[in-house]
Amino acid sequence: MKKIALALLLVITFSSCNSSKTMVTTKSSTIKSESHPIKQVSNLILPTQVNSIEQLPVDLTPISLTMKSEIPKPSENRAHRIIDYAFAFDGVRYKRGGTTKDGMDCSGLVVTTFDKENISLPRSSRDMALTGNSIDLKQVSTGDLLFFATRKNSKTISHVGIVTTARDGFVEFIHASTSNGVIVSNMAEKYWYFAFVQARRVI
Known part of the structure; x- marks a missing residue:
């Protein structure tokens, strides 16, 4: 027991x-x-486990940034449009009082191209020289007007052209010459250098 x-x-x-x-x-x-x-914790993603941006659990795709660029002034845009239109008459023959592709004179070219931008100017180069602001030749820019005295032994303005290029003392202008029609000339040319009277800005 x-x-x-x-x-x-x-x-x-x-x-x-x-x-x-x-x-x-x-x-x-x-x-x-x-x-x-x-x-x-089984869903944690460590940096060493990530091979590309697409694998990340959140959207880290780089944002596209737009670089701020220099925006031209409205007057500069206007001037270039005037010049572009003036070049449409390049090669047109000279015709006194003309304002079309059938024939142009110097003031007719200026009046027609500026009118395209709703800028009204006098019909004669002499009256046109009384508009806008007078500027030094060294300060001209695209769209400015150049005035000349082309008559022998006279200082009276009788010709006008539109500046197409202006940089570092190099100035070109489009105009309607009596001998060659609508062409581009350079202020470095002796004839135009000595015939020059003044420059004006109307834009």
Whole structure:
């Protein structure tokens, strides 16, 4: 009888130890899991794992920036449109009083091209020289007017042209000459250099 009682006591003691051990193991496992929460993060993308911008979880595509460029003044745009239109008459023969491609005189060319931009000017070069503002030849720019005295032994203005190019002392102008019609000439040419009277800006 004593042997049976002793055997039962040993069984109960062994069972209690196993249960306690199991609980401790479970608790240890839980604590271990809670002390390393980073193992539960499976969707984290590290920099070393990214091969291209498209793989990033957010849109980091570079934004296109527009460089600020210098915008021409309205008067500069207007001047270039006038010059472009004047060149449409390049090669047209000279015709006194003419304002079309059938024939042009110097003031007719100026009046016609400026009228395209709704700028009204007198019909004669002499009256035209009284409009706008007088400027130094060194300060002329595209669209300015150049006036000349082409009659022998006279300082009276009788001719006009439109500046097409002006840079570093180099000045070209389009005009209707009596001998060659509508052409481009240079202020460096001796004839025009000595015939020059004044420059004016009307734009």
